[in-house]
Amino acid sequence: MRTNVLGGPLQCCCTDPLTGFYRDGYCRTGAEDRGLHTVCALVTTDFLAFSKAQGNDLSTPRPEYRFPGLKDGDRWCLCVERWKEALDAGCAPAVILEACHITALEFVDLEDLKTHAVIR
Numbered sequence: 001m002r003t004n005v006l007g008g009p010l011q012c013c014c015t016d017p018l019t020g021f022y023r024d025g026y027c028r029t030g031a032e033d034r035g036l037h038t039v040c041a042l043v044t045t046d047f048l049a050f051s052k053a054q055g056n057d058l059s060t061p062r063p064e065y066r067f068p069g070l071k072d073g074d075r076w077c078l079c080v081e082r083w084k085e086a087l088d089a090g091c092a093p094a095v096i097l098e099a100c101h102i103t104a105l106e107f108v109d110l111e112d113l114k115t116h117a118v119i120r
Contacts, residue, residue, distance in 0.1 A: 002026070002028060002101075003101070003102040004097065004098050004099065004100055004101065004102060005097055005100045005101070005102055005104055005105055005110055005113055006097055006098065007102070008098065010026055010027070010028060010098075010099065010101060010102075011096070011098040011099045012025040012026055012099060013025060013026060013027050013040035013075050013076070013077050013096060013099040014040070014074070014075035014076065014077075017068040017070070017074060017076070018066070019037075019040075019075065019076050019077045020037060020077045021033040021035070021037040021077065023066055026077075026099070026101075027039060027040045027077035027099055027100060027101045027104075028101055029101055029103055035079035035081075035082075036079055036080045036081065036103065036104075036107070037077040037078065037079055037080075038077070038079075038080045038100060038101035038103050038104040039077065039078045039079075039080050039083040039095055039100050039101075039104050039108075039113075040075060040076075040077055040078075040095060040096040040099035040100050041075065041076055041077075041078045041083060041093040041094065041095050041096075042073065042074075042075055042093055042094040042095070042096065042118055043058070043070050043071075043072065043073070043074050043075075043076055043078075043093050044072055044073075044091075044093050044094075045072045046091045047086055047091055047092070047093040048070060048071075048072070050086055050089060050091045051082060051086070054082070054085065056082065058070045058076070059071070075096065075099075078093075080103075080104045080106075080107045080108060081107060083095075083104075083108065084107055084108050087108070087112055087116075092112075092116055093116070094116050094117065094118045095113050095116050095117055095118065096117070096118050097113060097114065097117045100113060
């Protein structure tokens with residue numbers, strides 16, 4: 001299913017850097033994606049520091065995983081539970097609703113996502 005949280009077609013999150021569990025630019029998920037990379041976020045320095053403190057360093061490049069390392073302003077498909085943790089900690093990054101997969105709503109409320117939405 002390629003539907004976004006608003007009920008429309010899932011839009012591409014980002015191709016530079018190339019994001020998504022399947023590295024196709026989309027925050028879609030499947031059986032192999034244990035982290036549920038379904039939230040298209042506009043990462044911030046604060047969020048990157050938070051994620052690193054939680055044991056998930058998103059700033060350091062990891063070429064063996066086709067991961068370039070992120071910087072402030074990059075779009076990235078985040079694990080929905082990490083985004084929820086950041087929300088609860090007060091440092092959730094903005095999201096692009098049209099590029100967030102509908103399965104994210106199994107873990108976070110649409111209203112929380114809308115509160116953090118980038119207006120297009």
